Amino acid sequence: MDKNEVNIGLIGFGTIGAGVVEIFNKNQDILSKKVGKQVNLKKVADLDITTDRGVKIDSKLLTTNVNDVLEDEDIDIVIELIGGYEPAKTFILKAMKNGKHVVSANKALIAKHWEELIATANENNVRFSFEASVGGGIPLLQPLNESLAANRFEAIYGIMNGTANYILTKMSLEGSKFDDVLKIAQEKGYAEADPTFDIEGHDTAQKLIILAKLAFGEYVPQENFYVEGISQINAEDIEFASKELNYVIKLLGIAKKTEDSLEIRVHPTFMEKNHLLASVNDVFNAVYIVGDFVGPVMLYGQGAGRMATASAVVGDCLDIIFNESKRISYGPVISQVNKIKDIGDTISKFYISLNVLDKPGVLQTITKILDKNGISIESITQKSSLENEEAPIIIVSHETKEKNIQEAIAKVNDLDEVKGEIKLIRILGD
Amino acid sequence: MDKNEVNIGLIGFGTIGAGVVEIFNKNQDILSKKVGKQVNLKKVADLDITTDRGVKIDSKLLTTNVNDVLEDEDIDIVIELIGGYEPAKTFILKAMKNGKHVVSANKALIAKHWEELIATANENNVRFSFEASVGGGIPLLQPLNESLAANRFEAIYGIMNGTANYILTKMSLEGSKFDDVLKIAQEKGYAEADPTFDIEGHDTAQKLIILAKLAFGEYVPQENFYVEGISQINAEDIEFASKELNYVIKLLGIAKKTEDSLEIRVHPTFMEKNHLLASVNDVFNAVYIVGDFVGPVMLYGQGAGRMATASAVVGDCLDIIFNESKRISYGPVISQVNKIKDIGDTISKFYISLNVLDKPGVLQTITKILDKNGISIESITQKSSLENEEAPIIIVSHETKEKNIQEAIAKVNDLDEVKGEIKLIRILGD
Numbered sequence: 119m120d121k122n123e124v125n126i127g128l129i130g131f132g133t134i135g136a137g138v139v140e141i142f143n144k145n146q147d148i149l150s151k152k153v154g155k156q157v158n159l160k161k162v163a164d165l166d167i168t169t170d171r172g173v174k175i176d177s178k179l180l181t182t183n184v185n186d187v188l189e190d191e192d193i194d195i196v197i198e199l200i201g202g203y204e205p206a207k208t209f210i211l212k213a214m215k216n217g218k219h220v221v222s223a224n225k226a227l228i229a230k231h232w233e234e235l236i237a238t239a240n241e242n243n244v245r246f247s248f249e250a251s252v253g254g255g256i257p258l259l260q261p262l263n264e265s266l267a268a269n270r271f272e273a274i275y276g277i278m279n280g281t282a283n284y285i286l287t288k289m290s291l292e293g294s295k296f297d298d299v300l301k302i303a304q305e306k307g308y309a310e311a312d313p314t315f316d317i318e319g320h321d322t323a324q325k326l327i328i329l330a331k332l333a334f335g336e337y338v339p340q341e342n343f344y345v346e347g348i349s350q351i352n353a354e355d356i357e358f359a360s361k362e363l364n365y366v367i368k369l370l371g372i373a374k375k376t377e378d379s380l381e382i383r384v385h386p387t388f389m390e391k392n393h394l395l396a397s398v399n400d401v402f403n404a405v406y407i408v409g410d411f412v413g414p415v416m417l418y419g420q421g422a423g424r425m426a427t428a429s430a431v432v433g434d435c436l437d438i439i440f441n442e443s444k445r446i447s448y449g450p451v452i453s454q455v456n457k458i459k460d461i462g463d464t465i466s467k468f469y470i471s472l473n474v475l476d477k478p479g480v481l482q483t484i485t486k487i488l489d490k491n492g493i494s495i496e497s498i499t500q501k502s503s504l505e506n507e508e509a510p511i512i513i514v515s516h517e518t519k520e521k522n523i524q525e526a527i528a529k530v531n532d533l534d535e536v537k538g539e540i541k542l543i544r545i546l547g548d
Numbered sequence: 549m550d551k552n553e554v555n556i557g558l559i560g561f562g563t564i565g566a567g568v569v570e571i572f573n574k575n576q577d578i579l580s581k582k583v584g585k586q587v588n589l590k591k592v593a594d595l596d597i598t599t600d601r602g603v604k605i606d607s608k609l610l611t612t613n614v615n616d617v618l619e620d621e622d623i624d625i626v627i628e629l630i631g632g633y634e635p636a637k638t639f640i641l642k643a644m645k646n647g648k649h650v651v652s653a654n655k656a657l658i659a660k661h662w663e664e665l666i667a668t669a670n671e672n673n674v675r676f677s678f679e680a681s682v683g684g685g686i687p688l689l690q691p692l693n694e695s696l697a698a699n700r701f702e703a704i705y706g707i708m709n710g711t712a713n714y715i716l717t718k719m720s721l722e723g724s725k726f727d728d729v730l731k732i733a734q735e736k737g738y739a740e741a742d743p744t745f746d747i748e749g750h751d752t753a754q755k756l757i758i759l760a761k762l763a764f765g766e767y768v769p770q771e772n773f774y775v776e777g778i779s780q781i782n783a784e785d786i787e788f789a790s791k792e793l794n795y796v797i798k799l800l801g802i803a804k805k806t807e808d809s810l811e812i813r814v815h816p817t818f819m820e821k822n823h824l825l826a827s828v829n830d831v832f833n834a835v836y837i838v839g840d841f842v843g844p845v846m847l848y849g850q851g852a853g854r855m856a857t858a859s860a861v862v863g864d865c866l867d868i869i870f871n872e873s874k875r876i877s878y879g880p881v882i883s884q885v886n887k888i889k890d891i892g893d894t895i896s897k898f899y900i901s902l903n904v905l906d907k908p909g910v911l912q913t914i915t916k917i918l919d920k921n922g923i924s925i926e927s928i929t930q931k932s933s934l935e936n937e938e939a940p941i942i943i944v945s946h947e948t949k950e951k952n953i954q955e956a957i958a959k960v961n962d963l964d965e966v967k968g969e970i971k972l973i974r975i976l977g978d
Contacts, residue, residue, distance in 0.1 A: 141698050141841055151882045152697050249695060255842035257687065257695030264870070265679060265687030267582050268571050268862035394848060397827045404846075411571055412685035412849060412859040416834075418824060419845035429842040432698035440694070441871040452581045 123156040124439050127187035127218075129209055130199035131164035131180070134223060134250075136171035137428030138197060143174055149432070153439045163187045164200075188212050195435050198222040207231060214242045221434040223250035223427055229324035232337050247434035252325040253278060253403050255426030256419035260437070262332050262407065269409030270454065271333040273374040275546070278325045280401035280422045281309045281316035282348050282369040286356075286386075287399045290366060295353050308401055318347030319369060319384040326371035329405070330382055334375060335453035338382050344461040346385040355471050355541060358512055359388055362499065365469075366396040367543070378456040381464050388469055389546040462521035467496070467545035469514055470527070475535045476509040484511070484530055491526035493518045508537050517547060553586040554869050557617035557648075559639055560629030561594035561610070564653060564680075566601040567858030568627060573604055579862070583869045593617045594630075618642050625865050628652040637661060644672045651864040653680035653857055659754035662767050677864035682755040683708060683833050685856030686849035690867070692762050692837065699839030700884065701763040703804040705976070708755045710831035710852045711739045711746035712778050712799040716786075716816075717829045720796060725783050738831055748777030749799060749814040756801035759835070760812055764805060765883035768812050774891040776815040785901050785971060788942055789818055792929065793899075795975070796826040808886040811894050818899055819976040892951035897926070897975035899944055900957070905965045906939040914941070914960055921956035923948045938967050947977060 128135055142149075142159045150157045159179065167180040181187070187196060188209060196213040198220060200206050206227055211234075213220050220239065222228065228235060228248055239246035249259045253276075262271075277283050281303060288299040300317070303309035315321050323345045331337045348369050359365040365388040374381040389396050394416050398404040403421025408414050420426035474480045481500060488495060496514045515523065527540050558565055572579075572589045580587045589609065597610040611617070617626060618639060626643040628650060630636050636657050641664075643650050650669065652658065658665060658678055669676035679689045683706075692701075707713050711733060718729040730747070733739035745751050753775045761767045778799050789795040795818040804811040819826050824846050828834040833851025838844050850856035904910045911930060918925060926944045945953065957970050 137841070144840070145698060145700055148700060148882065148884070149698065255696075255839075256845060257691035257847075260695045261687035261691060264867050265690045265863045266685075266859065267866045267870075268575060268579065268859045270575055270578060392827075392829075394827055397822075397824055399822075409685075409859065410574070411567070411855040411862075413853075413856055415686060415847075415849035417687075417845075417847055420843045423843075425841040426843055429696065429698045429839065432841075433695045436697045437694050440697075452578065454578070 123158065124153075124195065125158050125160040125193045126195045126197060126435055127161040127163070127190060127193040128159060128197045128199065129163045129184055129187055130201070131162050131167065131171055132199065133424045134427045134431065135162065135164070135199045136173045137424040138199070138431055139171070139173045139175050140425070141428055141432045149436060153436055155439060157435070157439065160193055161187045161190060184209060188216060193218060195219045195221060195438055197431055197435065198224060199431070201226070203227055203230065210235065211238050214238045214244050214246070217242060217244060219245040219438045220247075221431055221438070222246070222248045223431055224248070225251040225321070225324045225328065229327040229340065232327070232331060245438045247438060248328070249434050250427045250430035252328050253405060253417070253419065254421040254423060255429045256403060256405070256417050256421065258329070258405055258417055259332060261417065262329065266407070266409055266412055266415065269411050271375065272408040272410060274329050274333055274372070274405060274407050275395060276322070276326065276329065276371040276403070276405040277368050277395060277398050278371055278403050278405065278421060279316050279322045279369060280403060281313060282322070283398065283403070284308045284401045285317065286348060286351070286367055286369065289351070289353055290356050290360065293353055293357055296349060296351060317349050319345040322369060322371045322384045326373055326382060326384060329371070330373040330380065333407070334373065334380055334455050336380055336455040336458075338380070338458055342458060344383040344385065348386050350541070351386055351543075352541070354510075355469070355543065359469060362512075363388070363514065364391050365389060365545070366391050368395060368398070370546070375455065376459070379459045380455040380457075381459045383461055383464065385544055387544050387546050393546065462519070462524065464520050465517050466520065467515055467517050467547060468523050469512070469543040469545055471510065471512050471541040472530065473508040473510050473537045475537065476507050477535060480535045481511065483533065483535070487529050488513070488515070488526050491522045493522055493526055514545070553588065554583075554625065555588050555590040555623045556625045556627060556865055557591040557593070557620060557623040558589060558627045558629065559593045559614055559617055560631070561592050561597065561601055562629065563854045564857045564861065565592065565594070565629045566603045567854040568629070568861055569601070569603045569605050570855070571858055571862045579866060583866055585869060587865070587869065590623055591617045591620060614639060618646060623648060625649045625651060625868055627861055627865065628654060629861070631656070633657055633660065640665065641668050644668045644674050644676070647672060647674060649675040649677075649868045651861055651868070652676070652678045653861055654678070655681040655751070655754045655758065659757040659770065662757070662761060675868045677868060678758070679864050680857045680860035682758050683835060683847070683849065684851040684853060685859040686833060686835070686847050686851065688835055688847055689758070689762060691847065692759065696837070696839055696842055696845065699841050701805065702838040702840060704759050704763055704802070704835060704837050705825060706752070706756065706759065706801040706833070706835040707798050707825060707828050708801050708833050708835065708851060709746050709752045709799060710833060711743060712752070713828065713833070714738045714831045715747065716778060716781070716797055716799065719781070719783055720786050720790065723783055723787055726779060726781060747779050749775040752799060752801045752814045756803055756812065756814060759801070760803040760810065763837070764803065764810055764885050766810055766885040766888075768810070768888055772888060774813040774815065778816050780971070781816055781973075782971070784940075785899070785973065789899060792942075793818070793944065794821050795819060796821050797973070798825060798828070800976070805885065806889070809889045810885040810887075811889045813891055813894065815974055817974050817976050823976065892949070892954065894950050895947050895977075896950065897945055897947050897977060898953050899942070899973040899975055901940065901942050901971040902960070903938040903940050903967045905967065906937050907965060910965045911941065913963060913965070917959050918943070918945070918956050921952045923952055923956055944975070
């Protein structure tokens with residue numbers, strides 16, 4: 119790349135790929151001026167090159183043969199935007215082996231095959247950048263790895279799934295039920311036909327794996343940590359927590375260092391309304407990072423969407439061109455972690471919601487069980503009976519170990535007076 | 549810097565300088581691992597090297613002779629933390645001419661002597677980095693210049709002065725008067741003995757000059773734009789706007805591109821409570837950036853303070869070490885601006901607060917004047933008379949040109965029925 123011209127090849131002409139083409143159409147002049155070289159989009163490969171993608175493109179750039187990108191000696195940087203594990207992985211590895219820098223937004227692939235992808239990039243002395251894989255257009259990986267590099271990180275709290283955040287925002291603001299809001303989100307295109315990946319926390323988990331590796335130097339595969347989604351959250355709990363406790367609910371990815379061990383988990387979380395994350399609404403994402411010197415930093419923006427994601431993809435390309443000598447992708451991060459903490463050993467405050475038969479002594483029996491398990495109670499509210507003589511009870515605990523709560527809940531659940539499912543929602547501490 | 553060791557020299561062992569020393573004391577191991585080289589703090593120069601700065605330091609590192617830093621051939625990077633124009637500028641230029649990269653937090657100097665400093669760095673093929681000069685520890689300049697580089701920027705709205713934000717937050721939450729809160733802020737060390745620089749908007753203006761240059765490629769000296777501080781804001785207006793209009797007040801630095809011209813200004817601004825900037829409280833800072841592709845992005849954190857600022861200073865050093873070949877400081881930014889818009893030509897909604905004699909027809913006279921000047925009214929509230937038979941009136945206008953409002957206000961002010969000063973506060977649009 120010492121020449122005065124840099125050529126980029128794009129694999130995948132879908133939604134985000136078309137966004138990248140649009141950036142080149144509109145802003146190619148400033149991109150080239152910013153890096154001081156002519157930056158060209160030289161080839162765009164996709165199996166389908168006949169569908170109209172809604173952007174202008176010279177048809178000579180289009181090809182159905184991926185090797186027109188991977189084997190073109192004039193191409194310096196390959197952008198992979200086809201997603202999924204294969205053939206994306208094969209294409210990326212081949213590009214690296216052919217001496218090309220690679221930019222990708224493929225969080226699933228990176229979260230799963232981190233070691234192999236990074237190792238191959240380093241062996242071949244090429245850059246591998248993936249700012250777009252977490253938080254869409256939000257500058258996250260570069261600040262974490264560069265601007266904030268003087269810090270040891272203490273914690274990361276991320277709202278990283280737009281679909282889940284949209285649903286929780288609507289449930290909160292309008293008191294709607296999960297299923298109803300999901301349907302609206304699907305109609306608006308904010309949720310997939312099969313929304314499992316987003317609403318059950320898997321998407322958040324993949325992004326958290328990438329952030330945790332960069333912040334704490336430790337790669338934790340998804341099967342090794344606790345992931346809970348939002349499909350079981352009901353409107354009554356959101357409303358009660360808002361009115362009576364001044365809480366807002368968000369689906370959080372949490373990675374937190376305590377002494378030498380790392381907590382990593384994804385679950386719906388109540389937090390005080392005056393926490394800055396509580397104001398992150400609709401499809402927006404934000405990541406709240408705590409460093410030992412910088413203190414808290416929050417980075418906010420559009421976590422998905424064609425143009426915001428394409429902005430991060432092109433930003434990565436410019437960074438590669440501009441910082442030619444930087445050969446290692448996102449730094450050689452040394453693990454600062456000795457063990458991964460089991461979810462049972464993590465400490466939270468808890469919101470517990472259950473229905474009991476409205477009989478004397480029930481409340482006392484329950485509080486006795488909590489007390490025996492070392493759980494102290496911050497507040498307890500018994501609401502008036504429902505028609506079927508069941509009364510909802512809401513308990514907020516002080517900070518306690520997760521396994522103490524789980525044991526206590528199991529015992530409470532065995533009581534004849536307790537009806538239906540007990541809901542447990544973790545509350546963000548200070 | 550091709551060797552395996554990088555040496556840093558620090559000029560200025562004050563508050564932030566001591567923070568830099570503390571980062572080296574605590575995190576030198578991870579800094580070196582992150583960049584793959586041994587990173588040393590080799591010399592610390594200050595006129596006073598006997599005062600205890602509250603951090604451990606080997607006395608052999610200390611010197612009162614600045615040339616021990618500027619002329620040491622083993623020193624690769626010079627950190628300037630003495631502040632002010634001189635001798636800081638002389639030291640920085642000398643360091644650059646001696647082939648040393650320079651890191652600085654000196655916003656006043658950079659905002660005033662931008663052209664000369666950048667030109668000297670480029671002529672001498674060294675980096676000049678100053679992430680800490682705007683927003684303290686918040687990653688701002690690097691994201692603006694690199695992660696978001698694919699965008700043409702549309703607007704920047706920044707809460708960039710912790711003292712002013714602390715005062716406005718306390719006034720809002722506690723209904724206190726400006727003078728009383730200022731006194732508390734001074735006692736807590738959040739405000740200087742002479743707070744003019746912070747509360748009258750000059751500090752915000754200097755930071756805005758740096759951001760506007762990076763985002764829009766246009767250097768605008770402070771004397772060329774409108775700067776208004778917060779000392780004239782009163783508790784009654786804050787309270788009325790909060791209760792009746794759902795507004796929060798913040799001191800904003802605004803730079804905004806409309807067609808080919810740039811608006812740049814600093815003033816107290818009302819905004820809807822649900823705007824994310826409205827939740828940025830106390831001494832925290834945040835900058836809300838709008839790009840044509842990425843949409844809105846907000847970067848939040850501690851805008852000042854010893855450790856947060858030192859975090860950004862050391863982050864700059866690591867970036868210089870890590871990206872050796874990047875020779876141009878914050879990119880060759882081409883101006884996208886043809887003219888600087890006069891404040892009179894900018895468009896806002898306005899909050900107008902005045903006292904009138906409680907006589908029939910006064911309100912009609914005022915609205916007639918506004919109407920003649922092309923100003924349409926969104927709401928008007930006349931409060932009950934005060935003891936002296938004056939009645940406060942609050943008018944909220946629709947969007948209109950600043951000069952129309954100024955002309956109308958001058959005429960209203962001439963009315964015999966209008967008593968005291970008319971307050972005008974701009975309201976943030978969409």
